[in-house]
Amino acid sequence: MKLKYFAWVRERVGKAEETVEPPAEVRTVADLIGWLTARDDAYAYAFEKPTVIRAAIDHAHVKQDAAIIGAREIAFFPPMTGG
Amino acid sequence: MTVTATIRIQEADFDVAQEIATLSKGRTDVGAVVSFSGICRGSEQGEPIAALTLEHYPGMAEAEITRHADEALARWPLQGLTIIHRFGRIAPGENIVLVVTASAHRRAAFEAAEFLMDYLKTNAPFWKREESARGTNWIEARDHDDAAAARWTKS
Numbered sequence: 350m351k352l353k354y355f356a357w358v359r360e361r362v363g364k365a366e367e368t369v370e371p372p373a374e375v376r377t378v379a380d381l382i383g384w385l386t387a388r389d390d391a392y393a394y395a396f397e398k399p400t401v402i403r404a405a406i407d408h409a410h411v412k413q414d415a416a417i418i419g420a421r422e423i424a425f426f427p428p429m430t431g432g
Numbered sequence: 433m434t435v436t437a438t439i440r441i442q443e444a445d446f447d448v449a450q451e452i453a454t455l456s457k458g459r460t461d462v463g464a465v466v467s468f469s470g471i472c473r474g475s476e477q478g479e480p481i482a483a484l485t486l487e488h489y490p491g492m493a494e495a496e497i498t499r500h501a502d503e504a505l506a507r508w509p510l511q512g513l514t515i516i517h518r519f520g521r522i523a524p525g526e527n528i529v530l531v532v533t534a535s536a537h538r539r540a541a542f543e544a545a546e547f548l549m550d551y552l553k554t555n556a557p558f559w560k561r562e563e564s565a566r567g568t569n570w571i572e573a574r575d576h577d578d579a580a581a582a583r584w585t586k587s
Contacts, residue, residue, distance in 0.1 A: 353489070355487060355489055355557065355559060356559035356561070356570055357570045405489070405492055405557070408489075408491055408492040408495040408496070409492075409495070409496075410496070410555065424489060424492065424557075426489070426557065426559065427559065427570065427573070428554075428572075428573035429553070429554060429555065429556060429557055429558060429559060429573065430553075430558065430559050430560045430570075430572070430573050431486065431488070431517060431529070431552055431553065431556045431557070431558025431559070431560070432470055432517075432528075432529050432549055432552040432553035432556065432558070
């Protein structure tokens with residue numbers, strides 16, 4: 350699946366997007382955040398306050414308990430400040 | 433008649449008067465047009481800023497705004513709807529966002545425009561970064577914007 354990062358999440362992770370293949374036990378958005386956090390310090394910094402992080406699966410907002418099975422693109426970003 | 437919203441996500445500026453005129457020109461069924469323009473302020477939290485840079489999520493921005501436009505069209509009897517949101521670097525005094533609603537009567541036009549702006553603020557995937565003498569900083573989301581959006585949710 351493709352991961353995308355925006356705003357300060359992108360800056361902290363150090364990349365705008367990447368393709369990952371998490372193991373089968375990573376079932377939800379929250380699991381994915383935990384799996385990424387364990388990878389290295391950049392992710393740990395980006396996700397240091399996981400409750401602040403918003404997520405979208407295939408261009409639709411989701412809560413962190415959402416299942417990621419079948420997702421093509423998952424995005425992580427801070428609360429939105431448009432308008 | 434089925435009303436289709438015009439939605440544009442663009443870097444270029446837009447002409448507010450022209451967008452308003454487009455919704456009512458040559459029509460006799462439109463009795464009210466409401467427009468909201470969001471404009472870049474020259475200060476943020478009391479500090480002068482040089483510019484805002486808006487980052488967005490291409491694809492999702494269009495999808496999310498379309499979802500809310502469709503909801504507005506379902507909830508209010510609108511005759512026309514235009515939503516434009518800019519991205520990129522925007523200087524103080526320049527346009528950021530435009531919502532124009534057209535209806536037979538004013539209440540639907542006012543309410544739909546306010547509903548759409550409240551949702552754009554909290555749900556459209558855009559992020560503002562300010563440039564000032566202190567450097568660049570991401571603008572933080574405000575709780576009162578979440579509260580403004582939540583009041584449109586029927587329990």
